[in-house]
Amino acid sequence: MKNITASKLYDYIKCPHKVWRDVYGPQDEKIQETNPFVQMLWDRGVAHEKNVVAEMGDYLDLSKGSFEERFEKTISAIRNETPLIYQGVLKFENYLGIPDLLKRMPDGKYVPVDIKSGSGVEGADEEFEEEGKPKPHYAVQLCFYIELLKKLGLPNTGTGKIIDIYKKEIEYNLNASRGKRNKMTWWKFYDQIKNNTQVLLANEEQNKPAMAGSCKLCPWYDSCKKWCKENEDLSNIFSLGRAKRDTINEDLCINKVGEICEVDVTDILAKKKKDKNFLKGVAEKTLGKIIVRADILHNKKDPVLYKKIDLPQVSYGLFFDIEDDPTQEFVYMHGVYERSPAGEKFIHFTVKDKTKEAEEEAFSNFWKYVRSLPKNDFAAYYYSPHEKTTYRKMQKLYPDAVSAEEVEAFFANPNVIDLYNDIILKHTDWPLGSYSLKEIAQFLGFKWRDETPSGALSIQWFSEYLETKDPKKMERILLYNEDDCKATMVLKDELERLDKLIT
Numbered sequence: 001m002k003n004i005t006a007s008k009l010y011d012y013i014k015c016p017h018k019v020w021r022d023v024y025g026p027q028d029e030k031i032q033e034t035n036p037f038v039q040m041l042w043d044r045g046v047a048h049e050k051n052v053v054a055e056m057g058d059y060l061d062l063s064k065g066s067f068e069e070r071f072e073k074t075i076s077a078i079r080n081e082t083p084l085i086y087q088g089v090l091k092f093e094n095y096l097g098i099p100d101l102l103k104r105m106p107d108g109k110y111v112p113v114d115i116k117s118g119s120g121v122e123g124a125d126e127e128f129e130e131e132g133k134p135k136p137h138y139a140v141q142l143c144f145y146i147e148l149l150k151k152l153g154l155p156n157t158g159t160g161k162i163i164d165i166y167k168k169e170i171e172y173n174l175n176a177s178r179g180k181r182n183k184m185t186w187w188k189f190y191d192q193i194k195n196n197t198q199v200l201l202a203n204e205e206q207n208k209p210a211m212a213g214s215c216k217l218c219p220w221y222d223s224c225k226k227w228c229k230e231n232e233d234l235s236n237i238f239s240l241g242r243a244k245r246d247t248i249n250e251d252l253c254i255n256k257v258g259e260i261c262e263v264d265v266t267d268i269l270a271k272k273k274k275d276k277n278f279l280k281g282v283a284e285k286t287l288g289k290i291i292v293r294a295d296i297l298h299n300k301k302d303p304v305l306y307k308k309i310d311l312p313q314v315s316y317g318l319f320f321d322i323e324d325d326p327t328q329e330f331v332y333m334h335g336v337y338e339r340s341p342a343g344e345k346f347i348h349f350t351v352k353d354k355t356k357e358a359e360e361e362a363f364s365n366f367w368k369y370v371r372s373l374p375k376n377d378f379a380a381y382y383y384s385p386h387e388k389t390t391y392r393k394m395q396k397l398y399p400d401a402v403s404a405e406e407v408e409a410f411f412a413n414p415n416v417i418d419l420y421n422d423i424i425l426k427h428t429d430w431p432l433g434s435y436s437l438k439e440i441a442q443f444l445g446f447k448w449r450d451e452t453p454s455g456a457l458s459i460q461w462f463s464e465y466l467e468t469k470d471p472k473k474m475e476r477i478l479l480y481n482e483d484d485c486k487a488t489m490v491l492k493d494e495l496e497r498l499d500k501l502i503t
């Protein structure tokens, strides 16, 4: 019987297929080297954990030794009423759990605590005084440790805690329901996740890969992508996702992209009317989109622009992109590819030290540059709402660099266009499974100069630059950012070409 662990439950929530593929998948197809970005996050997590633990005062360190030895020491430490145990091992049948801390409360009961290098809850918003709710992958891990304490007959509070990136201790109420609409408690949710994970680990059920954005950092990415391509899996259709793919597989007995182009929509909608559970979660509009996208992907193989977009006709075209590390909330580069009557050039505002002053200076210089442009004679293009939300946050941090009104006026300007949200998502379709800038620009023939261009790797290069001050690392980030900006320009030009074809 395969061991069930907290990280298997975590994996199940992130991707149910990974649980199965890790054990029964083609091991020779699994990428063996850890992705450098994933490694960097891992190292940061370890450093954060060490940092938190160093400030804890006295604790019993059980991080070394075999599982068996550590398990025995954990049991006797709890029986001896040890106040704080680090990396104790809990084991029962095929359950194996290692909570970062086991903390003895004043009533003598223990609470498992996990140290995380992310925020402790999701959806918190200080501006609207919203507290946020438990993260599912943290909640199931805490449930798992508590169940282990219970199974072993050890005193426990029935609750768990998270120490987050800000070293804030957050209690998880696992008896609460998951949300306002979802009345299922966290315990019930945990039971479902655990049972599904066990079934997959025992190979009693198998599931299939499904292409999603998060796959890119997974060691199975190439292997799963190959499988999806060879099998013409429906998850190759943009934004379809695992849940809808599974529903269509089951209810329509359709597995291939080509097959869904042929369905009789009237017949399906009639069935849906009669039976509410038929194609649940796939509304009429969504079904229509799926069929259109499948047709473009499988048959037409050309992009489609559905309506005229009339992009601004101005002297200055700016294509901009920021490089930032969301895990540290730090923006280290604002890049602009400028096209004007004087020609084309790349301009960048870059941070060379990880200080607030350096971050503010680069941000401030970006705005000075924007102010230097001829009013009403420039257009700025970017890809995704990330730039807008990041600039709003930065303005709050650095109000001397730019006022809130100026930031709002800039993004409200009809000549400042989020190509992804305003045009690609609303008015186009592409013969691609992802509408990311990388996928679309490469489809259009654009090539990044870097062999492995990726935003995640740029974060890692910047982290290495800070450590070594090696100018080659900075050069790599600059080339990558410039190419991202140029790719935005290539896409904008293609949209203009498609626009001209519409009469």
Ligand code: SF4
Pocket (backbone or CB within 6 Å): 014, 015, 016, 017, 018, 021, 208, 209, 210, 211, 212, 214, 215, 216, 218, 219, 220, 221, 222, 224, 225
């Ligand atoms: S590549 Fe994607 S589908 Fe495959 S195991 Fe990883 S996350 Fe899951």
